Amino acid sequence: MSDIIREKVHQASLILSELDIDLWLTLVRETTAARDPALELIYPHDLTWQSAMMIVPSGQHIAIVGHFEAEAARQTGLYPAVIPYHQSIREPLLEALTQLQPRRIAVNFSRNDSHADGLSHGMYQLLLDYLSGTQFAERLISAEGILRALRGRKTETEIHRIRAAIQKTEDIYQRTFEMLKPGMSEIEVAAFMHRQLTEEGLETAWEASHCPAVNAGPDSPVGHSSPTDIRIAAGQLLHFDFGVKLDGYCADIQRVVYVLKPQEEQPPAEVQRGFSTIVEAIEAARLALKPGVTGIQVDAIARNLLIERGYPEYKYATGHHLGRTVHDGAGILGPAWERYGDTPNYPIEVGQVYTLEPGLMLPDYGYIGLEEDVLVTEQETVYLSTPQKELILIRG
Amino acid sequence: MSDIIREKVHQASLILSELDIDLWLTLVRETTAARDPALELIYPHDLTWQSAMMIVPSGQHIAIVGHFEAEAARQTGLYPAVIPYHQSIREPLLEALTQLQPRRIAVNFSRNDSHADGLSHGMYQLLLDYLSGTQFAERLISAEGILRALRGRKTETEIHRIRAAIQKTEDIYQRTFEMLKPGMSEIEVAAFMHRQLTEEGLETAWEASHCPAVNAGPDSPVGHSSPTDIRIAAGQLLHFDFGVKLDGYCADIQRVVYVLKPQEEQPPAEVQRGFSTIVEAIEAARLALKPGVTGIQVDAIARNLLIERGYPEYKYATGHHLGRTVHDGAGILGPAWERYGDTPNYPIEVGQVYTLEPGLMLPDYGYIGLEEDVLVTEQETVYLSTPQKELILIRG
DSSP states (O other): OOOHHHHHHHHHHHHHHHOOOEEEEEEOTTTTTTTTTTTHHHHHOOOOEEEEEOTTTTSSSSSEEEGGGGGHHHHHOOOOOOEEEEOOSSHHHHHHHHHHOSSSSSOOOOOOOOOGOOOHHHHHHHHHHHTTSTGGGEEEOOOOOHHEEEEEOOOHHHHHHHHHHHHHHHHHHHHHHHOOTTTBHHHHHHHHHHHHHHHHHOOOOSOOOGGSSEESTSSSSOSSSOSSSSSSSSSSSEEEEEEETTTTTOEEEEEEEEEEOTOOOOOOOOHHHHHHHEEEEEEEHHHOOTTBBBHHHHHHHHHHHHHTOOOOOOSSOOOEEEESSSSSSSSSEOOOOOTTTTGGGSSSOOOOOOEEOOEEETTTTTTEEEEEEEESSSSSSEEESSSOSSSSEEEE | OHHHHHHHHHHHHHHHHHTTOOEEEEEOOOTTSOTTTTHHHHSSSSOOOOOEEOOOOOOOOEEEEEEEHHHHHHOOOSSSSSESSSOOSSSHHHHHHHHOSSSOOEEOOOOOGGOOOOOOOHHHHHHHHTTTTTTTTEEEEOOOHHHHHHHSOOOOHHHHHHHHHHHHHHHHHHHHHHHTTTTOOOHHHHHHHHHHHHHTEEESSSGGGSSSEEEEEEEOOOOSOOSSHHHHHTSEEEEEOOOOOEEEEEEEHHHHHEEOTTTTTOHHHHHHHHHHHHHHHHHHHHHHHHOOOHHHHHHHHHHHHHHHHHOOOSSSSEEEOSSSSSSSSSEEOOOGGGGGGGGGGBBBOOEEEEEEOOEETTTTEEEEOOOOEEEOOSSSSEEEOOOSOOOOEEOO
C-alpha cells in the first residue's frame, strides 16, 4: 500500500485535533461506480457495501465494512478496529458511535468544495435514518474544514510526486517544441504528444480528448475542447495546455509558441507585450501568494494587472490547487463569483500547491496563456515548474 | 463519440415518456474527482463547473455548462441547446426551467440504488437554494426509476460489448487452467493472469489487487482480498473470481478447479456433491429469471436449494446487474436485508444482464463458487458465459 495514505491518515488525526472535531466519518458504497474523492486519501481499496471509515484524533480509527472486505481492510493496518457486517451497517455504526460519543461528527458534504462533497444525497438520507432517535442526529457537521486542510497541505511524498509529474510534462513539451513545424495540424501535434505518453506508459492529467489542448492561431476554440484540423501558421501563436499524471499525482502547465514569418526576426510588439503581461501577472501572483492571504486577494492582483493594461478580464480563476486531481478541490485563487461559493475566501497555507494561469486573447494572433505550478513554503512561494519567461520561437 | 451514449440518450427520452416524467436533471461538477455514475450514460466528457444535463421526452435536451466547455458540448450533437455561463448557473438554470415548466424534475438521489445516487448532498443543497421561492422546489423526485430502466435495459451494442468482455475473460481462464500446477502460489497464478491482461492491453473489471481473486484450499480468505502465498495442493479446491473490462463493459465469472491426488481418479463425493449443488442452483435461478419476477424471488430459489441440501446460507446476493460497472446498480437478485434497501423488489426486465453466483465452503477442501453471466430475453434467460458444468481437474 502507498505510504501516502499512511501519511494522510496520520495527518487527518492531527487536523481533527487542531479543529477540535472528534470524529470524521466517510460513508461510501459501490466506490467503483460512485467515488467519494475523500476515500482515496484514507483507504487504498474500493468498497462495495455501505462502509464507514471513522477517523479519530487518537489514531484508534474504525472501519465498518461488508464481511467479505474485512480481510482487505485489516491488511492495510490503517484501522485498528475493523468491524464486518452482513445484513445492515445500522447496528455496528450505532454501536461504534455509542462507544465514541462524538460531540461533532464531520461528514463529507459541502456546497463550496467539490472534493469535500463526496457523500451522496441518498446516503445522507440513509445516515439520518440510522441516527434518528439518537443524540447523534443533531451532531452532523460538514467535513469541508478537514478536507481543505488534508487535501491542501501536501506531504513531502506528495510534493515529490507532483515534481516528478511536472518533470515528465516538461520533457514531453521539450520534445514537442523541437519537432513543431508550420503546416502541422493541432490534431497532429496532440497525436505526437499522446505517442510520447504511450511510449512511457503515462496517463494524461485530465481527459485525454483535450489533454493536450492545442490552439493554433486566433480561430481555435480555447477551453476544454479537442484539438482541431486548424494548422500551425507563420505570424500566429500556438498555445498548449497539458499535464501528465504519474503515480497518482498531476502536473498542469500551459505554454506559448510564436511562429516567426520568413523575414521576421522577433515577434510583433503586440505579441511581445501580451506575453510579458502574462509573465508579470504570474510573477505578481506568486509574490502575493503567502500564508494567511486569501485566494480572492491573489486572484485580484493578476486579474487587475491585465485590466489595467487594457486587456479584457479573463472568465475563470487565476489558479487552483493541484495534486491527486488536476483541480484538487479546497480553495481557489479566484473572484467572488457565485460559481466558486466560499472557496475564494479560504486562506493560503504552507504546503499547498497551486497553478497560476492568467491568459489573454490577441484577436490577430491567438491565445496567450501560461500556467505555472507553485508551492507555498514558510519563506516564499516557489516555482515547481520551470517558468516560461520568453516566447518559444519556431520559424515558418 | 461512442454510439452507446447516443443510444442511451435516445433510450432515456423513451423512458421519460413511459414514466411520464417531463425532465431528468443530472447536476454535476468536477467530475474528474467526483463521479455521478449517470453521467457516463448521457455525456462523453468530464465537466468542471456546475453543469446541468437536462433530458426531456421530446429530445430537445439542454446542457448548461461552463463557457469553456460549451464547444465540446456542442460537438457531441447530443444536446440541441447548449447554454454557456460565466459566473453562476443559477440564472440559466431557472430560465431553462421556466421555459420547460416541468411538472416533475427527476434528480439523481436514491437511498436504494448507488448508481442512481450520484447527486452529492452539497449539490442537492445548492439546487434547493437555486429553486427556493420558485414553484420548482416542490417538484423534485428521485430519478431512480429512470436510471433503473436506463442502466438495466442494455442496448444491442451494450450486449455485444459485454459478450466481448466475457470472451476475453474465458480465453484468459482457459490459458490459466492449462498452465496450473500444484505448488504454485495464489500470487503466482494471479501474476500469470495479469500478464495476459497486460499483453492484450486489457483492464480488470474491478480493482486489480483482487481481480482475479484466487483461493487455494480452505484457509484462503474468500472475498474482496488479494491473492496470498498459499499454494495449490493436491486434494484441494482452487477457486477464481475474475473479469475483464473491454471497451467500457465488464465480465464477472467464477470458476472452480479440483486438484486430484496422485492415486485419485475423480474428486471425492463431498466435493462432487457441493459442485453439483452450485450448478443446479445456478440453473434453477436462470430458469426462474423471467420478466416481471422480482430479484428476491430469484434469490430465494438458489438460496433455499443450498439450505435444503444442508449447506449454510451464503452471506451475499445470488446475483447482480453487470454492465459498465461490475456491480451495475439497479435491482439485485438478493434477500430482504436492510443493506440492499428496496433493490431486491425491483422487477426483472427484458434486456437485463445479471450474474448468478451462489457459493458454499467445504471446510476440508475449499470454496465452491461459480458465477455465470446471463441475459434476460423475451423467451428465456440465456447464458452469455459458457457455463461450467463439470469440475475442472488438474493432477497433483
